[in-house]
Amino acid sequence: MSAEQIAELFPDEAHRDGAFAVWPENRRAVETFIAVATQWRWEGMTGNFFGLDYPGVEAALRMLRVKNHRRMFDDLRAMERAALEVLNKEKI
Numbered sequence: 001m002s003a004e005q006i007a008e009l010f011p012d013e014a015h016r017d018g019a020f021a022v023w024p025e026n027r028r029a030v031e032t033f034i035a036v037a038t039q040w041r042w043e044g045m046t047g048n049f050f051g052l053d054y055p056g057v058e059a060a061l062r063m064l065r066v067k068n069h070r071r072m073f074d075d076l077r078a079m080e081r082a083a084l085e086v087l088n089k090e091k092i
């Protein structure tokens with residue numbers, strides 16, 4: 001996501017350089033979300049994003065040696081929903 005999209009999602013926490021604070025208990029989930037950033041499913045003609053490719057996410061969770069897959073998957077899906085609103089905002 002671009003710095004502008006992040007700032008739109010988190011207007012109170014974003015800084016001018018695009019950086020934002022992450023609570024320590026959320027750090028692993030954010031790092032994992034960034035790690036699966038190449039796993040988005042989208043439609044080429046319209047450019048609409050549909051969501052993350054879950055088999056690709058599952059493989060990433062195994063490669064990253066995430067212990068509690070279910071909890072991380074829930075965290076990733078929450079971030080996915082928020083990201084989809086921003087990614088598809090201009091297309092709706």
